[in-house]
Amino acid sequence: MNTALPDGLLVVAKADCPTCRLIEPLLAQMAEASPLTVYVQDSADYGAALPASIYDQTLERSYRLGIEFVPTLIRVENGEEVERTYGWHKEDWRQLSGVATLGEELPVMRPGCGSKTLEPGISEELELAFGEIKLSSREIDMGTAEDPMEACFERGWSDGLPVVPPTPVRVLRMLKGCERKPDEVLGLMPPDLVPVTVEKVAINAVLAGCKPEYMPVLLAALEASLTDEFGLHGLICTTMFGSPMIIVNGPAAKAIGMNSGVNALGQGNRANATIGRALQLIIRNVGGGRPGEIDRATLGNPGKVGFCFAEAEGSDWLPLAQERGIAAGRSAVTIFPGEGVQGIVDQKSRDPESLARSFALSLRTVDHAKLAMAGDAVLVVSPEHARVFIDAGWTKQRLREELEKLLLAPGAELVAGAGGIAEGIPARFKDQQVPKFRPGGLLIVRAGGTAGLFSAIIAGWAASGPVGSSPVTREVNT
Amino acid sequence: MNDSILLDPTAEQAAAQRARLARPASLEGKVVGLLDISKPRGNVFLDRIEEQLAAMGVGVKRYSKPTFTRVAPTELKQKMAAEVDLLVEGLAD
Numbered sequence: 096m097n098t099a100l101p102d103g104l105l106v107v108a109k110a111d112c113p114t115c116r117l118i119e120p121l122l123a124q125m126a127e128a129s130p131l132t133v134y135v136q137d138s139a140d141y142g143a144a145l146p147a148s149i150y151d152q153t154l155e156r157s158y159r160l161g162i163e164f165v166p167t168l169i170r171v172e173n174g175e176e177v178e179r180t181y182g183w184h185k186e187d188w189r190q191l192s193g194v195a196t197l198g199e200e201l202p203v204m205r206p207g208c209g210s211k212t213l214e215p216g217i218s219e220e221l222e223l224a225f226g227e228i229k230l231s232s233r234e235i236d237m238g239t240a241e242d243p244m245e246a247c248f249e250r251g252w253s254d255g256l257p258v259v260p261p262t263p264v265r266v267l268r269m270l271k272g273c274e275r276k277p278d279e280v281l282g283l284m285p286p287d288l289v290p291v292t293v294e295k296v297a298i299n300a301v302l303a304g305c306k307p308e309y310m311p312v313l314l315a316a317l318e319a320s321l322t323d324e325f326g327l328h329g330l331i332c333t334t335m336f337g338s339p340m341i342i343v344n345g346p347a348a349k350a351i352g353m354n355s356g357v358n359a360l361g362q363g364n365r366a367n368a369t370i371g372r373a374l375q376l377i378i379r380n381v382g383g384g385r386p387g388e389i390d391r392a393t394l395g396n397p398g399k400v401g402f403c404f405a406e407a408e409g410s411d412w413l414p415l416a417q418e419r420g421i422a423a424g425r426s427a428v429t430i431f432p433g434e435g436v437q438g439i440v441d442q443k444s445r446d447p448e449s450l451a452r453s454f455a456l457s458l459r460t461v462d463h464a465k466l467a468m469a470g471d472a473v474l475v476v477s478p479e480h481a482r483v484f485i486d487a488g489w490t491k492q493r494l495r496e497e498l499e500k501l502l503l504a505p506g507a508e509l510v511a512g513a514g515g516i517a518e519g520i521p522a523r524f525k526d527q528q529v530p531k532f533r534p535g536g537l538l539i540v541r542a543g544g545t546a547g548l549f550s551a552i553i554a555g556w557a558a559s560g561p562v563g564s565s566p567v568t569r570e571v572n573t
Numbered sequence: 574m575n576d577s578i579l580l581d582p583t584a585e586q587a588a589a590q591r592a593r594l595a596r597p598a599s600l601e602g603k604v605v606g607l608l609d610i611s612k613p614r615g616n617v618f619l620d621r622i623e624e625q626l627a628a629m630g631v632g633v634k635r636y637s638k639p640t641f642t643r644v645a646p647t648e649l650k651q652k653m654a655a656e657v658d659l660l661v662e663g664l665a666d
Contacts, residue, residue, distance in 0.1 A: 233581040233589055243579060250591075252582050261580045289584035298582040380582040 100176060101147070103130030104192060105169040107162045110138035112208035114183050115166045117201060125192045136165065136211040154212050158221040162210040168192070182207040219264040228270070230263060230277060232294055247302070252380055254372065254400055258302035269297040272307025273314060274573045281314070282321035285328035287383035291317070295381050296373075302380075303373035303401070304365065308351050311571050312428060313370050316341045316403075317377060319430040319569040326564040330432050330556060331384040336396045337556035337564070339378075340433030341371055341403035342473070342540055344416035345426030347571045348405035355405035357544035360436055360475065360551065371401025396435040406540045410481060412491045415540045419568040426571040431473055431538065432556035432564040441480070442548040447487045450480060451494060454550065455501035458531060461554040465509045465519040467529045471536040471555035471566065474498075477543035480550045491539045502531035533560050597659065600631045606657035608645075609637035615663040622661060 104125055108115035122142050125131050134151040135141040142148040151157050160169070164181040170191050171177065180187040183205040189197045212221055222228060237246055243260035247253055259265065270277055270293070277294035284291040293314070300313055320327045320339050330337055343353055354364035362368060378384040386392060392399075408414045416427035439457045444450035454474060462470045476484075476494075484494055506524035513519055520529065536559055543549075556564050581589070597603060605626055607619045623633050634657055638645050645653075653660055 230580060233585050235579045235581055235589060237577045237579060239577070246579070261582055263578060263580055266580050284584070287584060287586065289586065291584075294580075295582065295584075298580050302582055376582070381584050383584065383586070 099174050100169075100171045101130065101132045102171050102174065103132065105132050105134070105160075105171055106142075107134045107136065107151075107157055107160065107165055107167045107169075107210070108141055109136045109165040109208060109211055110141040112165050114205045114207045115141065117205060118166055118183055118188075118198070121188075121198055121201075124197065125194060128192060128194050134160075153224075154217070154221055155225050157210060157212045158225050162212055164207040165210055166207055167210075216264065219267045223263050223267055228267065228277065230266060230294060231292075232266075232298060234263075251385070252302060252376070254375060254379065256400065258376070259304050261298045261301040265301045266294070266297050269300050269305065269307050269310060270294070272297075272310035275314065281318055284321070284377065284382040285384065286331050286389040287381075288328075289381060289383075291321075291377065291381045296377060299376040299380055300369075300373045302376050304369040305373050306351070306365070306369075309366055309370050309373075311573050312341075312343055312347055312351065312366075312426075313373050315428045315569045315571040316370065316374055316430055319428055319567040320374065322567050322569075324561075324565045325430055325432075325567045327378075329558065330564050331378060331382065332389050332391055333556065333558070334391045334393045335557055336392065336394060336434040336554075337432035337470075338396065338399040338402065339374055340398060340431045340473075340553065341374065342415060342429045342431065342538075343370075343403065343405040343426070343571075344408065344414045344421070344429070345571065346424065347426030353403075353405040355407040355542050359404045359407070359542040359544075360402075360553075367403050367405070368401060371398070371403030373401070374403075375399060375401050396433075398433055398435060402433055404542060407478060407542045410478070410541055411485045412481060412539075412541050415538060416568055418491065419566075421568060421570055427568050428571060429538070429566055429568040431471070431553070431566045432559070433473065434470075434554040434556075436475075437552040437554065439550045439552060440548075441550075444548075445483065447484045447489045447494070447497075450483050451497045452501055454494075455498050455531075458498065458502060458537075458552060459504075461531070461552060462557045463518055465513070465516060466557070467504070467509055467520050467524075467531050468533045468536070469559065470557040471532060471538070471559040473538045473540060473553040473555070475543065475551040475553060476539060476541050477547055477550050478541065478545045479548050481541045495537055495539055498537060499530060499532070503528045504531065505529075535565075536560065538566060600626070600629065600659075603658040604632040604634060604656065606634050606636055606653050606660040608653065608660055608662035609635070610641040610662055610664065611638050612641045612663070612665060618663040619661070 133142045133148040134156045136151050139150040167181040168191050169176050169179040185198050185203050247258045275293040279293045280290045351366045353366045384390050406414050421427040441453040444453050461472045506527045506529045509520045510522050510525045511519035609615045626633050
């Protein structure tokens with residue numbers, strides 16, 4: 096379309112806008128004074144007697160003019176806009192049109208209506224058609240009889256649950272949740288090692304059911320998972336249980352309504368459920384990490400649909416992200432190769448020493464009670480349990496140090512064959528005191544409902560640390 | 574909203590149109606299902622196919638749909654998928 100502006104006056108109007116109808120009789124008078132062009136957004140009838148009344152049916156003209164209200168009056172000189180006003184303001188219209196007596200009988204002022212270009216649904220369609228944004232993903236044309244929900248299953252885009260069909264409008268809305276350009280490459284997505292763009296993240300976020308405002312958290316989680324330390328490639332391919340689990344800290348978690356309280360590790364919260372799921376769908380769809388193909392998990396775990404929760408901050412305990420170097424008041428994600436959830440039921444310990452011993456005993460079972468320095472673990476301490484430590488003045492760091500001491504075990508009890516169990520650590524450890532976790536291998540977070548003397552262990556990948564995967568924390572940016 | 578266009582969430586390494594399953598290089602050791610869709614004389618066609626396959630030493634299993642006017646019942650589709658490597662069906666009269 097030739098989008099050069101016609102010199103003279105330009106009016107953009109909507110037939111169903113009362114203010115546009117109010118000024119309709121003035122248009123002929125204005126046309127006598129200056130060349131006048133009228134773009135009408137919703138009808139071929141408005142101003143039909145005028146020589147240059149154009150039905151802007153596609154709304155392209157209105158969109159390109161950036162019209163927000165109707166009527167809008169614009170003065171154009173040499174193809175360039177020099178001045179505009181919107182709504183009916185008698186003085187403005189007289190000055191712009193150069194007709195000193197314009198609208199003598201009309202009130203001084205009448206507000207206009209919203210431009211049709213800004214109606215929900217329409218604005219995104221216009222931006223896709225005429226805007227600067229360029230989506231580059233392949234368009235899959237559904238047959239008219241095809242159910243888009245079923246088509247997504249058929250094409251293998253789903254984790255087994257229904258996904259939201261990624262229409263261009265939905266993807267555009269998702270992209271508006273962040274300030275990144277759609278074509279920005281975030282890294283190489285394992286296992287296929289293909290470039291993953293912000294646009295592909297947004298498409299999978301649509302599939303997963305995310306809201307646009309979740310994008311910054313999802314992008315941070317993806318960037319953390321693509322670091323060399325996290326070792327996502329091996330984690331996707333392993334026969335073991337783990338998969339990326341996301342822990343969110345800071346104001347972003349609250350802002351997007353994440354759950355850190357009752358049932359924090361469970362279902363029912365959209366942000367928790369869909370951010371974790373989106374990361375898994377990116378692994379599946381962009382990376383090609385599908386179970387039975389490259390994903391060789393013997394059993395897997397339910398968190399592979401998605402595993403994401405927020406820490407319950409606001410206690411005396413330092414939030415995980417701050418322990419890991421993020422400034423207070425900033426938001427961050429920590430990504431961890433999590434397995435399932437193992438509960439710790441201790442309803443009797445009322446002092447920190449007893450409860451720490453209880454935790455330590457339970458933590459021994461990570462991977463296997465006879466294995467050590469293999470898998471990391473996240474200890475999720477519920478508020479009622481955390482209170483036992485906090486009231487006694489134990490920080491998270493103190494608890495971790497006490498647990499490390501309590502978890503030292505005589506190597507003779509852990510070596511292969513000891514206790515009549517072939518599994519175990521190498522014989523060379525038999526004369527040593529052996530720590531359960533490698534240094535930095537035990538993370539502690541506070542989460543859960545305020546009632547219940549229960550905590551939980553989320554074991555990590557048995558190939559934790561430099562050989563496999565280390566937890567990674569990344570700040571959330573827009 | 575136009576729901577007929579979806580944006581591809583994948584790395585676009587597979588063709589937009591899905592390829593048919595590869596044909597087997599040989600029927601040796603394969604079991605072939607013969608599906609009668611219950612149109613008249615379909616059985617005549619399939620009987621002849623069965624004779625020829627049997628002569629080649631290929632295992633054959635016979636199935637029939639309750640009616641040609643409906644898609645095959647899920648149970649029948651699952652049964653065939655579990656029992657045979659290939660399927661031949663006679664269309665039309």
